[in-house]
Amino acid sequence: MFDILRRYFSPPALLAACILSGAAARADGDKSPPHGVEVGKSVGPAGRLFHREGGAAKAWQPVGDKEAVASEDLLISLPGGEVESRDGSVHLELLKLFNSPLPVMEPAVTLHQATDADLAFTLERGMVEFWNTKAKGSAHVQIRARGEAWEAVLEKPGARMFVELYSAWPKGARFKKNPGPADAPLARVTFIVLKGQAALKHAGTQVAMSAPPGPAIIEWDSVTGMDDSPQELKELPAWVQPPTDEAGKAFAHKVEEVVGSFAAEAVKSKSLDAAIDKFLASDDPLERKLAVVALAASDQLPRLGKALRESHQADVWEDAVLALRHWIGRGPGQDQKLYQGMMNAKTFTPAEADAALQLLHDFSDDDLANPATYAYLINRLGNDQLFVRGLAYWHLSRLVPEGKKFGYDPRAPKEQRDAAIEKWNELVPTGKLPPKSKGEAK
Numbered sequence: 001m002f003d004i005l006r007r008y009f010s011p012p013a014l015l016a017a018c019i020l021s022g023a024a025a026r027a028d029g030d031k032s033p034p035h036g037v038e039v040g041k042s043v044g045p046a047g048r049l050f051h052r053e054g055g056a057a058k059a060w061q062p063v064g065d066k067e068a069v070a071s072e073d074l075l076i077s078l079p080g081g082e083v084e085s086r087d088g089s090v091h092l093e094l095l096k097l098f099n100s101p102l103p104v105m106e107p108a109v110t111l112h113q114a115t116d117a118d119l120a121f122t123l124e125r126g127m128v129e130f131w132n133t134k135a136k137g138s139a140h141v142q143i144r145a146r147g148e149a150w151e152a153v154l155e156k157p158g159a160r161m162f163v164e165l166y167s168a169w170p171k172g173a174r175f176k177k178n179p180g181p182a183d184a185p186l187a188r189v190t191f192i193v194l195k196g197q198a199a200l201k202h203a204g205t206q207v208a209m210s211a212p213p214g215p216a217i218i219e220w221d222s223v224t225g226m227d228d229s230p231q232e233l234k235e236l237p238a239w240v241q242p243p244t245d246e247a248g249k250a251f252a253h254k255v256e257e258v259v260g261s262f263a264a265e266a267v268k269s270k271s272l273d274a275a276i277d278k279f280l281a282s283d284d285p286l287e288r289k290l291a292v293v294a295l296a297a298s299d300q301l302p303r304l305g306k307a308l309r310e311s312h313q314a315d316v317w318e319d320a321v322l323a324l325r326h327w328i329g330r331g332p333g334q335d336q337k338l339y340q341g342m343m344n345a346k347t348f349t350p351a352e353a354d355a356a357l358q359l360l361h362d363f364s365d366d367d368l369a370n371p372a373t374y375a376y377l378i379n380r381l382g383n384d385q386l387f388v389r390g391l392a393y394w395h396l397s398r399l400v401p402e403g404k405k406f407g408y409d410p411r412a413p414k415e416q417r418d419a420a421i422e423k424w425n426e427l428v429p430t431g432k433l434p435p436k437s438k439g440e441a442k
Contacts, residue, residue, distance in 0.1 A: 037071040037113045039120075040083045043091065047263030048081035050272050050298075060272035060298055062263070071113045074124070076106075076297060078259045083111070090119040090139050090154075092130045104166050105326045106297050117142040117151065123165045125330055129194065131160035146187045146222060146331075151201040159196030160211075162240055165189050168329035172364025175335055175357040184332040188221040192233075192240060202226055212236055258286050272298060280307060285315045292316060296323035301341055309386060312411065321394050325360050335360070352385040359391035368399065374428045381421045386410055389417075396424070400434040403427055 042049050042063045049063035051073050060076065069075065069083055077094035084091045094107045107126025114120035119130065120142035132139035132154035139154040145165050152161055167187040176183050191200060197210045200218065207230055209215050215230035243249050266275040272294065279291035295304040301324075308320050328335040335357055342353040359380070367373045377399075380392035390410035397404050406427075408420035428434045 036073075038068045038086060039071045039111045039113055040069045040085050040092075042067045042069060043082040043084050044080060045260075045263060047267040048078045048259075049083070049094075050076045050266070061270065062266045062272070064267075069111055071111055074108060074110050076108055078263055079255070080259070084133070085119040087118070089132070089134045090130055090141055091133050092119060092121065092128055094128050095126055104164060105293060105323065108297075112142075112144075114142055116140070120144075123163055123189075125165050125167060127162065127164045129160065129162045130154075131195070132157050145189050148189070148202070148220060150191075152191070153199040153201070155197040155199070159198055160194040161198055162192040162194050163189065167331060168326070169335075169361050171362045172367060173361050175339070175354065175361060177336075177339065177354070179332075179336070184222075185329045185334075186222050187331075188219060190217065190219045192217045192236070194236065194240065200230075254286065258284070258290060262287075262290055273300075276300075276303075280311075280316075285313075288313060288316055289319045292319040293323050296320070296327045301327075301338065302345070305345075305387070308390070317390060317394075317410075321360075321391065328357070328360055348385060348387075352383070352388055355380065355383070355388050356385070356391060359388065359395065363395070369433070371428075371431050371433050374400070374432075374434060375430050378421065378424045378428060381408060381410075381417065381424065400428060402435070402437060 042065060044065060046064040046067075047062040049069075050060045051063055051069070052058040052060055063069070063075075075081070075083070075094070079095050081094045082091060083094075092109070094109065104125075104127055107128055108124035109128060110122045110124065112120040112122065117140040118134075119139075121128075122144040124145075130141055130152075134157050136157060138156065139159070141152045141154065141161075143150045143152060143163060145163075146167070154161065165187065167185045169185050173183075191209075193209045193211045193214075193216045195211050197208070200207050200209055202220070203226065205226075207215075207218060209218065209230045212233040212235045214232065216233040216236070218227045218230040220226040243252055262275050262279060265278055266272055269275065276291045276294050276298075279287040279294075282288055282291070292304065292307065295301075295307065304320055304323070307316055311317070324338070328338055338360075339353050339357050342348040342356065343350070348356070363373055374396075377392045377396050381389050381396070383389040383392070393408055393410055403424055406420040406423040408417060408424070410417070412420075
């Protein structure tokens with residue numbers, strides 16, 4: 001099934017670190033249980049988890065250590081944010097430093113009240129890990145995602161499972177102002193038993209799973225549904241384990257330092273926004289990355305747009321485009337929300353907003369074999385709207401890396417942009433495909 005999803009999903013550049021969770025509307029359509037019932041508590045340093053008391057109209061606040069977590073409250077998290085069930089029988093950790101083969105950026109979970117399970121939650125997106133912390137006996141965990149429901153039975157204390165939800169628009173998808181039921185991002189859910197044994201129930205069937213070596217991994221996707229049976233693994237994939245090489249360890253240590261500083265700032269100021277503001281102005285690219293991802297993750301797209309307009313750091317553009325591509329792929333209707341936000345802001349014409357949304361999608365293989373695609377992108381380099389020409393260059397710089405030497409900058413004065421565009425037209429004349437890069441097969 002993984003190969004099927006790889007064909008449907010575009011492989012945009014993986015963020016160097018998946019470093020903040022995000023907020024989004026529920027996508028599964030399930031009826032919500034009672035709101036505000038205590039179902040667990042935060043475990044670990046304050047400022048790793050965030051919530052909004054009173055709903056979407058309120059500001060995001062850091063959750064303190066041992067602070068209660070309420071049912072139906074969406075939680076967002078820095079790496080290592082952890083919740084334990086009300087009776088302490090199950091622990092849930094959000095977003096460890098895994099290196100998923102897919103560009104998963106963030107987790108978001110909503111916990112529910114459950115009378116027939118030790119822990120129940122909806123995985124809105126991202127990666128989580130949960131484990132049985134009972135002194136003896138099995139632990140039952142109910143998981144929802146994309147309108148589907150599973151129950152994992154962790155057979156013995158210490159049994160541990162990983163779950164990842166990834167959702168994105170397929171290659172070649174077109175933005176539609178009036179989408180139909182089939183016009184939606186594609187989703188994949190992966191379950192891996194990391195330790196011990198577990199049973200996974202779904203749609204009236206149950207499969208037995210165990211950590212490697214054994215039947216350790218099973219997947220569901222919105223194209224083909226659930227795998228019939230788990231696949232055997234001799235050992236755990238490298239991407240669900242901490243890095244073992246020196247470079248990976250050093251980077252993980254750096255991320256932990258940045259995350260710790262961000263959490264401390266959020267606790268000090270009692271505000272996610274204050275931490276974002278400080279890190280967005282940082283001289284450290286990783287700190288700026290965290291701020292950019294946090295803006296998109298907390299649905300602050302106007303502020304993200306302001307950062308795009310005002311920043312002179314190339315990495316802010318890079319990270320913002322990746323974050324926005326991820327944002328519109330969260331679930332059905334996300335691209336419509338962004339389009340409507342552009343219209344409400346009254347700074348985009350309908351044609352500009354339409355072009356921007358299309359450029360946040362990926363081109364199909366047939367598109368990339370068509371000279372008209374490159375003519376379209378080069379033409380958009382001259383667009384009056386900064387966001388449109390910036391997105392066009394984002395694609396071109398990846399598709400035709402040789403053109404990066406021309407020094408095109410979407411924020412530069414028009415005269416400088418026009419000079420670079422002239423060179424682009426010479427490199428890729430109208431009606432022609434780009435020249436093959438050095439080392440590329442002819």
